[in-house]
Amino acid sequence: MRAASRLALSLCVLTLGPALAGAQWLTYPTPGIPRLPNGAPNLKAPAPRTPDGKPDFSGMWFANTPSRDFCKEKDCIQEERMAREQINLGMKLKDGLPYTEWSKEQMKARRANGGREDPHAFCMPPNFPRAWTLPQHSRIVQTPRMMVVLHEFNAAYREIYLDGRPLPVNPNPTWNGYSTGHWEGDALVIETNGIRDDMWLDIQGSPITESGRLTERLTRPNFGLMTIEIAVNDPKAYTKPWSVTIEMAAIVDTQMLEEICLENEKDAKLFK
């Protein structure tokens, strides 16, 4: 079903292509990717590899959520795609995220304020791992010694060092912290520390703090799919370490589009 949806989307893009020709590079074919005889991307093809044999995660990514029709009218022409984890990152965990009492108090206050303190609502940077679930696209640029993740929201970037350096000691906290990666077989394991104390992991306000240590385990089972196991060990915010796995779909035949949130943000004025 999921594959069918993606194929339908691809065919839709191919069909719309000529009509949208000239609209920047929104439908411009990505060169050098595996394709089916009909020209659609071959999402089931083996994952690409770098010259040294490592999986290559380079490319654009978006939450792998099936297209769903939320429209209520008969001539509805759009479908919405979103990562449901953007609401509640722990939604797939049987008992939810193991919040500490401190976290519960934080979330109670955030709920009481209608979520208006969400940094994302105020155009703050797209902090990882939340950024994977946001409704903007990411692009990974992978080199032997560094992976860079670009994000459309606020034209942001994240560096992940693959050169063997250790994580910094007592670093100045930042929105994305400090990340290093190492290979475990075909998995790239990214460790992050130095995260700011007031970050939100999802819309409902699940916290991650300066005491948190984030581990993301990236795998690419095939060309069209990347899985990210997100593991959080944050004793201030959670009673025990936890992990969830999200899926990202490869996005091809298009381009990144910058979305600078402060350009014309008006919603804050509506909170009154």
Added chain:
Amino acid sequence: MIRQVSAVAAGIAFLLAFAPTTWAHHSQSEYDLKGKVDVEGEITKVEWRSPHAWIYVDVASDKGEKVNWSFELPSPVTLMRRGWTRDSLKPGDRVKVTGAPAKNFPTVAIANFIRDGSGKPLFTGTTQVSGADADAK
């Protein structure tokens, strides 16, 4: 058990209150998502800028006066991926708009459906995703 059920119910209610769309950079709690605005009028201004495009529409009130409504749309990026261009709507265009009203501003709303003067759909959005789908815990 009752406590457990209450917690789940509270979680679902919370998520419904925070129900986002793929194009929202905010919680939308400033809008009454259960309310409905349904108007027809002439576009007076288009703001094609992030994080959300806005259109302004002159609507005739019941008393015959012109009232200028503000409608929030998805981001230009989202709209471009749906095939829109910055010229898809222009001042002077006649449109029918449905949406959800702002809680505290009488002529502000978030659009979820726009038709041109002949009734042809120009944009279909959604103002919410079922919070229950998110399996609140």
